[in-house]
Amino acid sequence: MIKRLVIANRGEIALRIQRAARALGIETVQIHSTADAGTSFVRAADLAVCVGPAATADSYLNMPRIIAAALASDCDAVHPGYGLLSENPEFAALCEESGLAFVGPRAECIAKMGDKIAARNVMTAAGVPCVPGTNDPLPDDLDACRTVAAGIGYPVIIKAAHGGGGRGMRVVRQSDDLAAALKTTRAEARNAFGDDTLFMERFLDRPRHVEIQILADAHGNAVHLGERDCSMQRRHQKVIEEAPAMGVSRALIDATAAACLRACRDLGYAGAGTFEFLYQDGEMFFIEMNTRLQVEHCVTEAITGIDIVQWQLRIAAGEPLTLRQEDIALHGHAMECRINAEDPETFAPTPGRVRDFIPPAGNGIRVETHLEPGAEVPPYYDGMVAKLVTSGRDRTEAIDRMMGALAALRIDGIQSNAPLHRRLLSHPAFREEPQTIHFIEHLIAPEA
Numbered sequence: 001m002i003k004r005l006v007i008a009n010r011g012e013i014a015l016r017i018q019r020a021a022r023a024l025g026i027e028t029v030q031i032h033s034t035a036d037a038g039t040s041f042v043r044a045a046d047l048a049v050c051v052g053p054a055a056t057a058d059s060y061l062n063m064p065r066i067i068a069a070a071l072a073s074d075c076d077a078v079h080p081g082y083g084l085l086s087e088n089p090e091f092a093a094l095c096e097e098s099g100l101a102f103v104g105p106r107a108e109c110i111a112k113m114g115d116k117i118a119a120r121n122v123m124t125a126a127g128v129p130c131v132p133g134t135n136d137p138l139p140d141d142l143d144a145c146r147t148v149a150a151g152i153g154y155p156v157i158i159k160a161a162h163g164g165g166g167r168g169m170r171v172v173r174q175s176d177d178l179a180a181a182l183k184t185t186r187a188e189a190r191n192a193f194g195d196d197t198l199f200m201e202r203f204l205d206r207p208r209h210v211e212i213q214i215l216a217d218a219h220g221n222a223v224h225l226g227e228r229d230c231s232m233q234r235r236h237q238k239v240i241e242e243a244p245a246m247g248v249s250r251a252l253i254d255a256t257a258a259a260c261l262r263a264c265r266d267l268g269y270a271g272a273g274t275f276e277f278l279y280q281d282g283e284m285f286f287i288e289m290n291t292r293l294q295v296e297h298c299v300t301e302a303i304t305g306i307d308i309v310q311w312q313l314r315i316a317a318g319e320p321l322t323l324r325q326e327d328i329a330l331h332g333h334a335m336e337c338r339i340n341a342e343d344p345e346t347f348a349p350t351p352g353r354v355r356d357f358i359p360p361a362g363n364g365i366r367v368e369t370h371l372e373p374g375a376e377v378p379p380y381y382d383g384m385v386a387k388l389v390t391s392g393r394d395r396t397e398a399i400d401r402m403m404g405a406l407a408a409l410r411i412d413g414i415q416s417n418a419p420l421h422r423r424l425l426s427h428p429a430f431r432e433e434p435q436t437i438h439f440i441e442h443l444i445a446p447e448a
């Protein structure tokens with residue numbers, strides 16, 4: 001087993017990882033920036049090491065400093081959480097070269113699936129349908145791109161092969177707009193991801209986002225933990241997630257998941273991972289794989305009773321999976337609301353000091369947060385400050401519990417998107433049945 005773990009992340013997920021480590025008897029070393037000194041997740045760890053100033057480039061993304069902190073504090077493993085360095089193959093390789101177990105797949109797998117074009121090819125080979133599109137990088141030549149787009153059929157979406165976080169994507173509705181869209185997306189991709197390779201897909205007009213959670217060990221065993229529906233998005237960023245995905249046939253999920261597990265075996269993939277799909281007209285189309293823990297893993301934990309983070313640690317320590325597919329059952333329904341420090345109307349970030357904080361509690365309510373009264377929400381980092389997770393016998397009960405949790409949640413001093421969540425969850429169409437990825441944008445700007 002791992003003896004001492006470095007947590008190379010911050011906020012709610014740092015506390016979540018500390019909890020999983022503690023349950024397995026693993027000591028925790030929490031890295032942090034100067035801006036995060038004194039925070040709950042720093043105080044809660046067995047040991048804390050400051051690795052640099054506030055800017056992420058100098059602290060949470062500072063690979064040499066993080067490795068040095070891990071070695072100096074006698075750690076044997078590193079958990080990268082989500083975001084930050086979690087899908088950086090260079091960091092995974094650096095950990096392994098330094099004698100530290102990286103809690104995640106091998107660097108080679110991260111690199112391969114981090115390239116969305118390569119990922120499309122892996123999935124096609126495993127027999128998984130992808131959104132109709134290109135399996136090669138787009139050429140520089142505009143006329144050649146026009147031919148590709150015409151072949152796919154408008155509207156199309158141009159995407160950065162190395163994109164993430166909902167950035168580096170642009171919808172093109174007609175051939176006249178293609179040239180400008182290619183130019184802007186290429187520049188954006190180069191700036192944001194250091195690589196301007198692009199590809200193109202058909203833009204589906206009313207899909208749901210459905211994703212499959214898997215766990216694979218280093219011995220060739222792999223299971224899936226069912227699916228999540230993450231269609232409630234704003235600017236391609238998830239806002240509410242739920243599990244299971246209502247109305248999607250079990251047979252389709254099982255067949256798609258079986259192909260995902262084949263892809264894992266083909267790749268020699270070990271760790272937790274998520275295969276993301278768009279679901280429309282009864283079909284699933286692969287869009288990308290995330291080779292890390294996801295923000296929304298809690299809804300899967302709620303309906304399976306399986307601790308995904310503990311399994312990540314056990315897999316990284318070389319333990320074989322003892323879960324068998326036939327033993328994994330889905331019970332009830334779970335919802336997650338991401339509470340962001342942002343203006344509920346304009347969505348502008350609202351950093352500042354939290355004067356009072358009272359989390360909701362009760363049957364079927366789980367809160368993941370690092371907030372506490374007096375906490376500072378710094379302007380430097382992601383604005384997600386809490387996750388509310390509710391579960392119930394069915395979707396309606398999970399939604400009702402979430403409404404109760406939102407009503408009980410108290411965050412004074414900064415604004416949050418809680419009002420948006422209440423609006424979404426009380427909307428008759430949403431309560432009636434799951435909606436497409438365009439629901440929020442239509443709700444906010446109905447005339448658009």
Ligand code: ADP
Nearest residue numbers: 163164165166167201202203204209236287437
């Ligand atoms: P990222 O890596 O930035 O998260 P994804 O490829 O996972 O990008 O896409 C994020 C979101 O963008 C999807 O959940 C979906 O809402 C939207 N999207 C992506 N591809 C398409 C497509 N071909 N058609 C319609 N919407 C899409």
